Amino acid sequence: ARLIVEHFSGTTRTQAIAEPERRLGAGVVAEIDAALRRRAGGEPVHRILGYREFYGLRLSLSPETLEPRPDTETLVEAILPFVKAVAAREGECRILDLGTGTGAIALALLSVVPTAIATGVDLSAGALATAAGNARQLGLAGRFTTLQSDWFEKVFGRYHVIAANPPYISTEDIGNLQDEVRNFDPRLALDGGADGLNPYRTIAAEAVRFLETEGRIAVEIGHTQRNEVCEIFAAAGYVPSGAFRDLGGNDRVIVFERIKP
Known part of the structure; x- marks a missing residue:
């Protein structure tokens, strides 16, 4: 869940802690909600994110x-x-x-x-x-x-x-x-x-x-x-x-x- 929230919000956990008053837009919240539903349905997190790190390289998936x-x-x-x-x-x-x-x-x-x-x-x-x-x-x-x-x-x-x-x-x-x-x-x-x-x-x-x-x-x-x-x-x-x-x-x-x- 953390990876999904960070990916779609563009906010790291450290930033979220440092800026607790920061609010996410409705569109971002909707994206996160949809992604979390996909994850709850068993879809691998990196499929949802659309990429996977391999040997230090960020590779898009399909x-x-x-x-x-x-x-x-x-x-x-x-x-x-x-x-x-x-x-x-x-x-x-x-x-x-x-x-x-x-x-x-x-x-x-x-x-x-x-x-x-x-x-x-x-x-x-x-x-x-x-x-x-x-x-x-x-x-x-x-x-x-x-x-x-x-x-x-x-x-x-x-x-x-x-x-x-x-x-x-x-x-x-x-x-x-x-x-x-x-x-x-x-x-x-x-x-x-x-x-x-x-x-x-x-x-x-x-x-x-x-x-x-x-x-x-x-x-x-x-x-x-x-x-x-x-x-x-x-x-x-x-x-x-x-x-x-x-x-x-x-x-x-x-x-x-x-x-x-």
Whole structure:
């Protein structure tokens, strides 16, 4: 409730305490009342506000985008040293962000590495419009392009990094998710097929045509999926170069490289 009141009133808690006599206009009160009713109905607070902070960046949300979460910052931290190293050595680092959504992963990396460039891929035109808007707001549009594609279908070129936070919930488990996730995050960004692993199979099978020889693939995973995802990538000729846990201590990200001949 505090975030909602502060957002719509433009007043911080400190200001409210310092100026107890300050009154809000009828229009602002109506906006706050409507927002609080939405929250009482189960809508996530950041959906109501229309944005979410991610890696220090303010990212606009839309109904077509997954709400970026702190767990995904683990992926940014996991691949960032490699992005920096490639950029320093090559003068640039080309990043492909599959299922880009708000653009969170790509834009976070671009915000830190000024010679990195990224392509954000998504099947949803609405998500791509949101990602492009975020890039403009952050002053990163010159290094970020969007591509509507079903995974690699329309992708071209080669990249030093392929990153993805793919759908990894099994179809039958969608109904068991928290209401805030099940009812407000797009199903396209959640449903990973019968066992939740279909996107990893696609990425592992097709990435070789688009990954530089010494490149890396960084994927977020469900906390119980580490062994299965490693097996999928091993069968396609990859070996883990790093595995990372989120702030809760759960397996969350694996970085892969090609097995050396």
